Amino acid sequence: MAHDRSSYRVSALPITVFTHLLVVAIVTLVLVWLINFREGFAFTSQIKPKIFNLHPLLMVLGFIVFSGKRKLTMIAYELISCRYFEPAMITYKSIPASRQVLKLIHLFLHLIALASGIVGVYAVFKFHDESHIPHMYTLHSWIGLGTICLFGLQPLIVFTRFLLISIVTLVLIWLIKFREGFAFTSKIKAKIFNLHPLLMVLGFIIHSGEVMMSYKFMSGPGLPSKVMCLILQSISLAAGIVGVYAVFKFHNEVHIPHMYTLHSWIGLSTICLFGFQLLLGFLSLLFRGPESATRTKLAICRASFSVVIYLMAIVTAVTGLTEEFLFERLKHGQEALIVNFIGLLLLFLGTSVALVVVLPLYM
Numbered sequence: 001m002a003h004d005r006s007s008y009r010v011s012a013l014p015i016t017v018f019t020h021l022l023v024v025a026i027v028t029l030v031l032v033w034l035i036n037f038r039e040g041f042a043f044t045s046q047i048k049p050k051i052f053n054l055h056p057l058l059m060v061l062g063f064i065v066f067s068g069k070r071k072l073t074m075i076a077y078e079l080i081s082c083r084y085f086e087p088a089m090i091t092y093k094s095i096p097a098s099r100q101v102l103k104l105i106h107l108f109l110h111l112i113a114l115a116s117g118i119v120g121v122y123a124v125f126k127f128h129d130e131s132h133i134p135h136m137y138t139l140h141s142w143i144g145l146g147t148i149c150l151f152g153l154q155p156l157i158v159f160t161r162f163l164l165i166s167i168v169t170l171v172l173i174w175l176i177k178f179r180e181g182f183a184f185t186s187k188i189k190a191k192i193f194n195l196h197p198l199l200m201v202l203g204f205i206i207h208s209g210e211v212m213m214s215y216k217f218m219s220g221p222g223l224p225s226k227v228m229c230l231i232l233q234s235i236s237l238a239a240g241i242v243g244v245y246a247v248f249k250f251h252n253e254v255h256i257p258h259m260y261t262l263h264s265w266i267g268l269s270t271i272c273l274f275g276f277q278l279l280l281g282f283l284s285l286l287f288r289g290p291e292s293a294t295r296t297k298l299a300i301c302r303a304s305f306s307v308v309i310y311l312m313a314i315v316t317a318v319t320g321l322t323e324e325f326l327f328e329r330l331k332h333g334q335e336a337l338i339v340n341f342i343g344l345l346l347l348f349l350g351t352s353v354a355l356v357v358v359l360p361l362y363m
Helices: 013-037 048-082 086-094 098-131 139-152 156-178 189-216 223-254 262-286 293-327 334-358
Strands: none
Touching: 013 048, 048 098, 048 139, 098 139, 156 189, 156 334, 189 223, 189 293, 189 334, 223 262, 262 293, 293 334
């Protein structure tokens, strides 16, 4: 027997009021405890416990309370969108652009909570230094620092975009400052080779990863979104092909044999699979038919296949950086650090992009 959706609706008002009363009670008790019983709090003081007192103050009031407010804002947004909370639904429909406002409030509270947590951790480290107490010697400290790190990485799409910007910056610094730049034709043959990592990382990996994420957040699975995705992925494929051509050209001019490493085999396989997937996408767009269970399953398979190909591209880039590290005999110094950081960030990027694509939108 079908149930009316309205029978499941509840009022958000009692829960909201109760939660805010808890917040007021916690804030009051923490302040009474620290001021009345623990001599207050300060960043600098001859009374060292005052420095330590900043830690519970910021972790409870700043981190826990603000992150709770952030979570309440996000839950309200989700429930409003699902139309389960009647009073909130009325407010939501009466406020223009409230979805954007809620997202901004959510991000603002998230940043305040994270900043409070970081300063709170700094306060306890400062207290330990001035009191000559070792750091990170209890389970509490390890769980706490792990929580702060996970909280900072929680907005996955923001973290992924931060990785994209960091990788682009490091690759450009590496190639321009340490590897003499890049060019299609040059007497300095290394400049021709430098086009290969430039186009494969920035053009192929970064661009295709951004397209994969952006397609998921487009307004719908309609024809315009699919056409735009195919065009952008074609640009990624073109960058990859030109990047492969650049390294073949470099090998020809310096008389180095082609395709003699695992990196080159994985890389060429990745380019071919990417092109094959793009061809399948073009054919499915060209011969569009009525939506069916088969087409839905094929779309899911293509999405999973795209994640596998992207991870293959990440593996290719990391093996290529390892080869370059060994060929140039890099051990220490700035260039070695930059190359290693690029590889590490690429691994993080592959994981983040895969999670963004695979996880449901509401997560």
